[in-house]
Amino acid sequence: MIFGNPWGLSALVAIPAIIILYLLKQKHEDHVISSLYLWQNAVMDMEADAPWQRLKKNILMFIQIFAVAVMALILSEPVLNSGGGGDKAVILVMDCSLSMQSTDVKPDRFGKAADDAVKRVEACSPDTEFTLVASGNSPDILLNGVKDKDRVIREIKALKATDAAENTEKTVELVNSLIRANAEARVEWFSDGVNPMDEGNVSYYSYNGNGDNYAVTLLSYRKLQEDGGITALSRISNFSPRPAELDVSIYADGALFDARRVTVEGGGNESLYWTDIPESAGRLECRIDTADGLLKDNTAGTVISSDKIYKVLLAGSKNIFLEKVFGLMPNLELYRTDIGEAGEMKGYDLYVFDGEMPEKLPEDGYALLFNPPQNEYFTRSGESEYTKIRLSEHPFCSGAGADASFNAMKTGLYRVPEWGNILMENDGGAAAFEGYIDRKRVVVFGFDLHETNLPVQPFFPVVMTRIVQELLPGSAGGISAVYAGEAVELPVDPEAGGVSVITPGGSKLQIAPPFPAAAFDETLQTGVYTIEQQTAGGTEQRQFYVNAPSEKEFAARAEPAENRRDEGEKPSGGAPAGLSLTTPLLWLLLAILLMEWWAYTNGNSI
Numbered sequence: 045m046i047f048g049n050p051w052g053l054s055a056l057v058a059i060p061a062i063i064i065l066y067l068l069k070q071k072h073e074d075h076v077i078s079s080l081y082l083w084q085n086a087v088m089d090m091e092a093d094a095p096w097q098r099l100k101k102n103i104l105m106f107i108q109i110f111a112v113a114v115m116a117l118i119l120s121e122p123v124l125n126s127g128g129g130g131d132k133a134v135i136l137v138m139d140c141s142l143s144m145q146s147t148d149v150k151p152d153r154f155g156k157a158a159d160d161a162v163k164r165v166e167a168c169s170p171d172t173e174f175t176l177v178a179s180g181n182s183p184d185i186l187l188n189g190v191k192d193k194d195r196v197i198r199e200i201k202a203l204k205a206t207d208a209a210e211n212t213e214k215t216v217e218l219v220n221s222l223i224r225a226n227a228e229a230r231v232e233w234f235s236d237g238v239n240p241m242d243e244g245n246v247s248y249y250s251y252n253g254n255g256d257n258y259a260v261t262l263l264s265y266r267k268l269q270e271d272g273g274i275t276a277l278s279r280i281s282n283f284s285p286r287p288a289e290l291d292v293s294i295y296a297d298g299a300l301f302d303a304r305r306v307t308v309e310g311g312g313n314e315s316l317y318w319t320d321i322p323e324s325a326g327r328l329e330c331r332i333d334t335a336d337g338l339l340k341d342n343t344a345g346t347v348i349s350s351d352k353i354y355k356v357l358l359a360g361s362k363n364i365f366l367e368k369v370f371g372l373m374p375n376l377e378l379y380r381t382d383i384g385e386a387g388e389m390k391g392y393d394l395y396v397f398d399g400e401m402p403e404k405l406p407e408d409g410y411a412l413l414f415n416p417p418q419n420e421y422f423t424r425s426g427e428s429e430y431t432k433i434r435l436s437e438h439p440f441c442s443g444a445g446a447d448a449s450f451n452a453m454k455t456g457l458y459r460v461p462e463w464g465n466i467l468m469e470n471d472g473g474a475a476a477f478e479g480y481i482d483r484k485r486v487v488v489f490g491f492d493l494h495e496t497n498l499p500v501q502p503f504f505p506v507v508m509t510r511i512v513q514e515l516l517p518g519s520a521g522g523i524s525a526v527y528a529g530e531a532v533e534l535p536v537d538p539e540a541g542g543v544s545v546i547t548p549g550g551s552k553l554q555i556a557p558p559f560p561a562a563a564f565d566e567t568l569q570t571g572v573y574t575i576e577q578q579t580a581g582g583t584e585q586r587q588f589y590v591n592a593p594s595e596k597e598f599a600a601r602a603e604p605a606e607n608r609r610d611e612g613e614k615p616s617g618g619a620p621a622g623l624s625l626t627t628p629l630l631w632l633l634l635a636i637l638l639m640e641w642w643a644y645t646n647g648n649s650i
Contacts, residue, residue: 055116059109066105107640114633122625131230133173133189135222136161136196138203139235140180141210142528142597146236148255148337154205157234157251161200164232165193175222176200179215179235181208181529181568206568207340207590208529209597212240256284258308259341259594260292260330263525265348267323274321274348278330282308283598291333294318296325303333327572327587340570341592346525349375354516355391359383360398360414365499369508370396376512393516399492410485410515415456415492421481422488425459428452428472433496435503436466439533439563440478440487440511444503451497456490463560464488480560483539487511525589527596528570531563535586537577546574548590 138161144154165174174196176187186199219241223229231246233239239248262279282288287310293303301321308314321328325348332342356370357379370378381389383400395405396412401419405411418424433455435441435448457473460466467487468476478487491498498504513523514533526532536543536556543556545564548571555561567573567590575586 051120053116053120055112055119058112062105062108062112066102103643104640107636107643111633111636111640114629114636118626118629118633122629131168131172131228133175133226133229134164134168135175135177135219135229135231136164136200137177137179137215137219137231137233137235138200139210139233139237140178140203140205142205142207142340142592142594143210143236143338144205144251145207145340146253146255146257146337148253149251152205153236153251153253154203157236157249158200158203160249161232161234162197165196165200168193175229177215177218177222178203179210179212180206182211183215183218185218206528207570207592208568209527209593210235210237212237216240253337254285255337256286256288257338257341257594257598258282258284258288258290258332258334258336259338259592259598260332260344261313261341261595263328263330263344263346263591265321265328265346267348272323273319274323274325274328276318276321276328276330278316278318278344279313280306280308280316280332281313281595282310283594284336285310288334292316293331293333294321295329295331296321297327298329327589341594343570344525344591345572345589347523347587347589349524353377354393355379356394356396357381357389357392358396358398359389360396360400363398363414363493365493365504366396366398366414369505370512372505373509373512376516394512405481405484405486410487412487412489412511414489416488421486422461422464423459424456424490425473426457427454428457428470428475429454431455431470431472433468433470433475433491433498435468435507438465438467438478439531440467440514441507442510444507448501448503450501452491453495454491455496458488458490483559485515485560487515523586523588525591526567527593528567528590529593530567531565532567532588534561534564534575536561537579537584540577540579542578544576546576548572552576 138154138157140154144152144157146153149156168174170193171191173189173191174187174193175185175189176196176199178184178186186203187196190196219231219233223231223245229245231241233241233246233248234251235248236250236252238250239246241248259281260278261281263276265274265276267274276294278292278294280290280292282290287307289305289307291303291305294301302318304316306314306316316330318330327345327347329343329345336342353375355377358366358370359381360383367378367380370376379392383397383402389395390406390408392406392409394410394412396414397416398414399416401411401413401416403419405421431452432449433452435444441448452475455470455475457470457475458464458477460474460477461479463479463481464474464477465479466474466477468474468489475491476487476489478485480486493499514535516535523532523535534543534545534555536559540556542554543561545553545555545566547553547566548569553566555564570590570592572587572589575588577584
């Protein structure tokens with residue numbers, strides 16, 4: 045048996061207090077009697093004059109002591125261990141994702157799960173080895189093979205749920221690798237979904253009260269060139285099984301602009317268009333004003349890109365594909381020149397070299413290189429003909445879709461330098477990569493677009509827009525908003541002396557120097573982030589939003605209709621250590637109190 049609240053046993057100090065009360069002088073009463081022959085009663089009255097007296101057998105005293113003991117047990121929340129205490133190794137997996145902040149389980153899903161995890165640790169034998177895994181945007185092993193229970197409990201209590209979604213697949217891979225290293229280990233997974241692992245030595249505790257949750261899962265905008273102004277689109281999602289009537293409002297630069305009331309079916313979505321927003325607005329927020337079990341995803345925001353015009357220089361032979369894709373992007377001015385003149389050009393934000401490149405890259409701006417010749421910056425290791433080229437999982441390629449690929453008649457293959465990251469590859473090596481050369485970001489494609497079917501792929505404009513968006517923030521919407529947990533390639537000025545990010549909580553994180561700046565992955569909290577750069581002209585600031593990934597998080601936890609619980613039914617989460625004895629002890633206490641009442645009314649001595 046274990047105790048959920050050992051401090052409850054402190055109520056046992058009332059037992060000696062009861063005994064002392066029975067030892068103290070008993071106050072006697074005077075009675076008029078007809079005879080004094082009952083000397084025994086007179087002696088008893090004399091003994092009562094003493095401040096202390098011999099403890100006598102008294103059924104009321106024993107009943108009261110018994111009642112205090114039972115009350116102390118109730119306050120200590122006793123649990124009868126139902127097994128598992130003899131496990132030699134236990135792997136504790138704590139879901140630290142967004143949905144665990146829901147309050148449909150009190151105090152919230154994560155708080156209840158952490159309490160039960162602590163009870164599970166306390167129920168184990170002293171020689172049990174614990175491994176603690178925090179499952180969130182990416183799984184993290186906090187402790188491995190630790191026998192110190194107090195240390196494990198401290199780590200569990202120090203954990204906090206983040207605003208990111210849980211990457212269940214990666215966590216399962218990690219846990220399976222731990223099981224392969226120790227086949228006798230028992231897995232205890234504390235989450236709010238369904239068990240993602242195969243049946244076996246696994247216990248999954250789900251803390252899902254099936255409460256109401258509404259979220260703003262999309263907020264996008266478009267600037268109207270003809271009439272001016274801004275039109276915004278927001279998607280309102282209802283992850284509850286019941287329909288809901290919601291109050292929704294839109295804010296421009298923090299001021300209320302408009303409000304609507306919308307009915308959203310259970311498990312459904314509704315889109316709202318907001319028109320005539322002033323073109324001077326710098327940021328938008330959409331809020332659901334109806335309360336639910338999780339407030340973090342009731343607001344979504346986006347930063348409206350500036351009207352700055354970026355200059356792009358395209359050097360090389362005529363390339364209709366590049367001209368068309370750059371022409372579709374707002375806030376870009378495209379200039380064309382021969383490769384012979386490009387080496388002397390300055391003042392452009394982006395240089396695109398198609399087929400050739402100067403001996404020295406321009407000192408300002410970034411560069412896109414298509415089918416470049418041999419040069420001093422990187423080395424071509426070979427060529428590949430009639431090949432299929434695959435897109436990597438690089439952020440530049442996000443949005444292209446799973447298993448995106450295209451065919452090429454010929455491509456150069458590269459020995460990726462230390463500063464490079466692969467964008468595209470085939471079985472022979474890297475066909476495209478990116479990175480920084482002396483603070484200048486360079487993107488290299490080893491093929492001629494005319495010798496591939498890449499331009500006719502639906503993901504071609506998506507990838508090119510994403511590349512330009514990352515290189516020239518504001519040109520294609522900039523970094524307006526991302527989801528919590530996503531890594532962000534920040535728009536760092538190559539001439540900046542220092543770059544920092546200020547989080548919604550007020551923390552200031554330096555990301556450069558050293559240069560080049562790594563992708564910023566501290567986006568575990570929703571809200572507005574500020575990029576602060578120290579340049580020759582002073583301090584420059586830009587903002588972007590981090591929104592809650594509710595669609596990814598809650599869609600994975602949605603239950604089939606036939607498995608949903610009624611509103612009044614308790615969630616499936618609970619203390620995994622065993623059977624709670626609180627209710628039986630409450631009935632026992634009631635019986636003791638009834639016995640005391642009977643003893644008092646029928647005489648209390650034995």
